[in-house]
Amino acid sequence: MVKIDILVIGTGLAGAIAAITAADNGCKVIVITKTENVISGSTAHAQGGIIYKGLKDSPEKLKKDIIQAGAGNCWEPAVDQLCQKGSNLVEKLLIERFKVDFDRNEYNELELTSEGAHSERRIIHSKDKTGETIQTSVTKELQNHPNIRVLTNHSAFDLLTLSHHSTNLNDIYEKPACFGALVLDNLSGTIFPIYANETILATGGLGQIYQHTTNPKETTGDGIALAWRAGARCFNLQYVQFHPTTLYTERSERFLISEAMRGEGAELIDQNGMQFMNKYHKLGSLAPRDIVARGIHQTMLDNGHPCVYLNISHKNSIWIKDRFPTIYEHCIASGIDITSEPIPVVPAEHYFCGGIGVNLRGRTSLQRLYAVGEVACTGVHGANRLASTSLLENVVWAYYAGLDASKHCRSDSYFPEIYPWIDATEDADPALIAQDWTTIKNTMWNYVGLIRTRGRLLRARTILRHLQTEIEQFYLKAKMTRDVIELRNSVQTAIAVASATYEARVSCGTHFLID
Ligand code: SIN
DSSP: OEEEEEEEEOOSHHHHHHHHHHHHTTOOEEEEOSSSSSSOSSGGGOOSOEEOOOTTOOHHHHHHHHHHHTTTOSOHHHHHHHHHHHHHHIIIIIIIISOOOOOBOTTSOBOOBOOTTOSSOOEEOSTTOHHHHHHHHHHHHHHHOTTEEEEOSEEEEEEEEHHHHBSOGGGGGSOOBEEEEEEEETTTOOEEEEEEEEEEEOOOOOGGGSSSBSSOTTOSOHHHHHHHHHTOOEEOTTOEEEEEEEEOOSSSOOOBOOTHHHHTTOEEEOTTSOBOGGGTOTTGGGSOHHHHHHHHHHHHHHHTOSOEEEEOTTSOHHHHHHHSHHHHHHHHHTTOOTTTSOEEEEEEEEEEOOEEEOOTTOBOSSBTEEEOGGGEEOSSSTTSOOTTOHHHHHHHHHHHHHHHHHHHOOTTOOOOOBOOOOOOOBOOOHHHHHHHHHHHHHHHHHHSSSSBOHHHHHHHHHHHHHHHHHHHHHHHHBOOOHHHHHHHHHHHHHHHHHHHHHHOOSOBTTBOBOO
16 A cells, blocks of 8 residues: 655646655655656746846736736735745745756846736746756756655546545545545556545646647646546636747647747737737737737738737847747747748647635645646636746745645544445547547637637537546546546546636636627
8 A cells, every 4th residue: 555645746846846845844755747757747848937036126016917917816815925925935946956047147147038918027037948947957856855756657547535435434524635546557557546644736737628739748637627526626717828929830739939039029910010919908019918819819810811920030140049949949940940030820728827726825625635836726817827927836836835735744644445446448449539639629729719709618518518428438448548537637627617617707818708
């Protein structure tokens, strides 16, 4: 039997910092990831940067920007925590402890950049691969920490709860609580429980439920589905953020073209070279993300053109290649030289502003369960996230959740007997899995996308509910694999999002209803 103080599910920045903080406080921690590589999730795909502090900045100025971008729907205590504690934690953890190599100027001062809707240059970065640089440094510590054991290729497919898994019927009268997870070893096919005093979900976003996303393959909305089935409260699920600028190619994958490029002076233009964002907002190309994404969408519709363009070619070409090496290389490989021509761009799903509701310490509504990172809804982002707040939110909430979980980790926690897992025997048909994925992605993209109507949302919910019935039947018969788990989770998460979006009547921020 595997029994541990703290189980962390997910190895992105939030999972890693929560695990390291708890381990520093003497807890024994197991961290699992379903991927082969310990570096997984969206962290490594975050190009732009992380908020630190500007030269004439203050927590109040940052708070104002966050609340304005969030369309006034942010939770103020959470915004205060981020603004008051964020820069100290960046300093203490990322700069001093993990020695992240952020870009510096000739005086060895941290270089500051800007992005949409920021009133100050306050974002630090490592070229255009900030997330990757941070994650590489933090992961080294995660793998070498004496109190941490990392298991790759392990998929959690259910949270263990008193109400669902205990063989003691009277546990139904206890406060709902989580005591670990049921886990599949992807390679051997073995299924086993990991019992944990405290469980921290850090499974990231849900980008893959959309046809076009900047997120990596593993972002299948697992955490929302696990929490939903376990009965934890989720909210703000209607707030899905679309990034305005991803490289437009014929392939369905969407490569991020960082907002930092607009922060450094790139302009959005249409196919005739005309700037169009001033029509939609006084900040033009640097307006809040939801407004820019919709401005692009409308321009594409008005002009009957499949994309708009982002132009940085007026800047010095050596500077461009040095400041945006990843984007330069990626675009060159797609036949576009960003130093001499505009980049064709379209919006794509980028970040989930809603999630599992948590308090200032990352605690969910279920006892002994925490959530951190994109899977959690702290209330910081409200209806639309301000650029470069996500890595900062990861650091702040993961730190406090790790600390809180370590304090609450008791040696006399209750671990009931659970029912044995009996796996099914049929091999899953890959054709069914592929077709179900296509249905989920198309439904979410077309009906629960950038622009919503109640009719489209109702249609989405109907399609997804029907599909879920089919998938549940298939799930009961199929041998457990990572593919089967991800499909089941993704349809559950898609339904949660589509239903919440249908029920959310007020059009606000990223939830844009036209009727
Ligand atoms: C970007 O570089 O544009 C993405 C950064 C973010 O989403 O905060």
